[in-house]
Amino acid sequence: MKLKKLMATVLTLALAVSVTACGGNGASESAATSEPAASTAATDGGLQTVEKGKLTIAMEAQYPPFNWTQVDDSNNAAPIKGTNTFANGYDIQMAQLVAKELGLELQVVKLPWDSLSPAVQSGTADLVMAGMSPTAERRKTVNFSDPYYLSQLVVVVKEDSPYAQAKTKEDFKDAKVTAQVNTFHATALKQLTAAKIQDPMKDFSTMREALKSGIIDGYVSEKVEGLSAQNAIKGFTFVEFDEANAFETDPNDIAIAAAVKKGNDALMEAVNNALKKISDEDREALMEKAIKEQPAA
Structure with missing residues (x-):
């Protein structure tokens, strides 16, 4: 599109959503660590x-x-x-x-x-x-x-991983997969029902290191971050599902x-x-x- x-x-x-609407991923935002400007x-x-x-x-x-x-x-x-x-x-x-x-x-x-x-x-x-x-x-x-x-969701994995050839969410059976805490990625992560869902991690640097070391088998990310990871780290790739198998997301x-x-x-x-x-x-x-x-x- x-x-x-x-x-x-x-x-x-977006216009149909009230600025005080309920819903979303339920994540709470903590108080800013910096002092407010005067x-x-x-x-x-x-x-x-x-x-x-x-x-x-x-x-x-x-x-x-x-x-x-x-x-x-x-x-x-x-x-x-x-x-x-x-x-x-x-x-x-x-x-x-x-x-x-x-x-x-x-x-x-x-x-x-x-x-x-x-x-x-x-x-x-x-x-x-x-x-x-x-x-x-x-x-x-x-x-x-x-x-x-505008972006879309993918799963970042290693090129030599058995999950690199996944075509559907079910193909991630028993995979240890995570996402960044307090993001819609972490909500979408739950759609990988056959995977071994791991606790969300604080940021992408942490997830990249976890994937490199084998602590996890993959993490949910937006495609542009998947491209970034693929270009930045040798041996990384990402799985992008076709339209019929894509993650269900709100626009x-x-x-x-x-x-x-x-x-x-x-x-x-x-x-x-x-x-x-x-x-x-x-x-x-x-x-x-x-x-x-x-x-x-």
Whole structure:
């Protein structure tokens, strides 16, 4: 399905979901570990941001190719606040385009996954741009922009694994499979009913190491992360089911969008207007670039 057509479907469904709707994966978001910013400052354009003249986004900075940490500002990376390091990846490059359109300088607040939405709520960050899906559960606490990426689920495995040739979920019988905690991946993981479901893990770096060492046989991920893992680690591949056997997902789950504090409607509108100016071709090119530039592991 073409990106614009699928985005239209996602947006239609998203409008049907109240921002206070029940549902989602039931995951709870813990309080942000950083202290809230003192007070917001108005930019010349009337936008309310954490710091005047800057657009501050929250992310883990360890989910390539969506985001990662690096030691310099090469390839249009953004500084991570309070550190001498920088963040890069697809989320960063999309955020750079948004920030430029808004006339702001981009900076990053690096936080654990569970602290991302609370960072927006508390005023630590203006946006979350971290490969985050606009699920009904998350919409209870934050609002979301239009999608800026669409994905699908796969299972990352080793090339020499017996599961590398799997065609259906049932082919993962007795496989030790996991997913990242507090994501819809962990909810979809339960659809592998014949597998030996493992406790969810904290992040993709941990899961990659667990797969390399043989602790697990695979982990559920989005296809773009599967491509990233395949390119970054020798001997990794991923299983992508055909349409008849694919994971059942909500369209909002496979969309990636920016989280915005409830009530900050001006920033939401400005972000959406900026995103509309980025073509499908440019988005695809940015993702291809991110996959090529991602860290080796």
